[in-house]
Amino acid sequence: MPASLLVGETLDAPRFVSVGEAASPQSNQKPFDEPDCILPALDRYDGDANDSQVTRRVSETTNGQSRPAHKISPLIRLRGARPCRYRQFCLLQSWEGTVTSKQGDTFLARLVDLHVRTNPIEIAEIPIDEIPVPDRCLLALGTVFYWSIGYETKPGGQLTRASEIRVRRSPVWSHRDIDEMKARAKELEAWLGYDVHGDNEESPAPAQ
């Protein structure tokens, strides 16, 4: 039974403690001086609280008397970085990809480096399994996707390398878009000045 378990009071400085060690050199509390004492239960740990202000409630002893407030040191405390609460992603590299062909359970894509534009274009064959399930129905020739590689930090501090492929959600062609397209094509045809299917000034057949 660790004698350093203290009750009720605000803790000023967390530190590592071992079983039997007194929390404070000045403490004159004798360990286990009450044969019927019950270990105070750490019923809640507030991780968001300031480390110097961790408080504890304790249960009463069997004889119904409340204990005076004492400091509580945590059993184990990691010094240094605090665990993050949310998932974090540190991007290392990303590409814009375009699907150029599909064959079986893989597709071929053309990748453009979004970080260093002078890097050469890369061609990659990627298994369809790498695409999130909801996006797989969107895969077709010409589909655009974004591939990101980086380090993911999970809540709790675990660091892993992560690869994410997201298919771009593009709008659909509307009737208005098609009508504008046809109107513009008609202008181009008029600018060409003759029927698009008209004749060139043909040259004679080549000499053999």
Add this chain to the structure above:
Amino acid sequence: MTSTATTKSRPPRHNEIEISLFGPGIGECLVIHPGLNRWMIVDSCLNESRQRSIALDYLEELGVDASSQIEWVLATHWHDDHIAGLAGIINRATSAKFACSAALRCREFLDLVSIHDKMLLVEDTSGISEFEEVIRILQHRTHRHGKGPDLWANANMRILQNSFGVEVWALSPSAQSVTNGLGEIARLLPKPREIIRRFPVMDANDQSVVLRIDSPSQSFLLGADLEIQADTRCGWRAILAEPHRVSAAYKVAHHGSPNADCQEIWDRLVVRDACALLTPFAAGRVPRPSDEDVARLKRCTNRLYCTVWPSTKKPPRRQGVDKTMNEVTKMRRAIHTKSGHIRVRAPLDYSSDIQIELFDGAKQL
């Protein structure tokens, strides 16, 4: 045979024909001097920094005035790897005429060009956007005669003729290929409620413009990306159905791919042991030319040259990124943009000498 930088910047003589082939890992470009200090550019690809057409860089190096000395600019087909930077060339070559495949002469292609604004959703645009830019530039030119492309090239059409007797002929697309192209382009047109996507690569190779340059002494065949089709009225079979002059040099079609090659081309359209020029294509599932392609081509000629052998070097990445990429992908390959250069020069007299020069990593296979 590998030449130095000092010889590279030596322009051709006015009575000397030149065919320069550029090809990085994706795309190709031909810069042709048919004589008389006039130039023709066929297709376009970008330089290493992907900022400008390689053709403009080369002509600038030779001291050629792009605004007055470029006579023709031709797009063999509208795949984005063959016309990247074409709008920049048109913009500079203010006195040049523009020619493209007759298969694009249809309302459906104008429809495709007209919807470019919607396609600005993506970083990496397609050949359609390049064509749209070309048309926009042509529209703003008021001093030119006529409007739009000056020539819609199809089979058996002469594009250029000069006083040295040099002629440039289009051998394709055939009439049937043009008709087939209408249907294929129409299938690409968006329909209401379809998701807006980047245009997929259409199989436009059947509508490619194959050229033959005839000088008084010899001919040069430029195969574009034309393929062998089952229909004898389309592709190479349509060309082989007619007699043609044999050529001393051949720009191998479709990066040496087997679907664009047959023994008949070598037997009937080019001389024995002709100079064969090749550009790589690294953007497909199988990079071209593959080792099998090279072995097959070397059975037809001992003089096979490639602008650059695709590098397998990947761009530098952080260790974690590289590791993750290897875990996620089954295959990945970088397409390097540094282009090699093969230059063919021959006098325009009745001599049959051909000089081959290799620059910037081009090599004989």
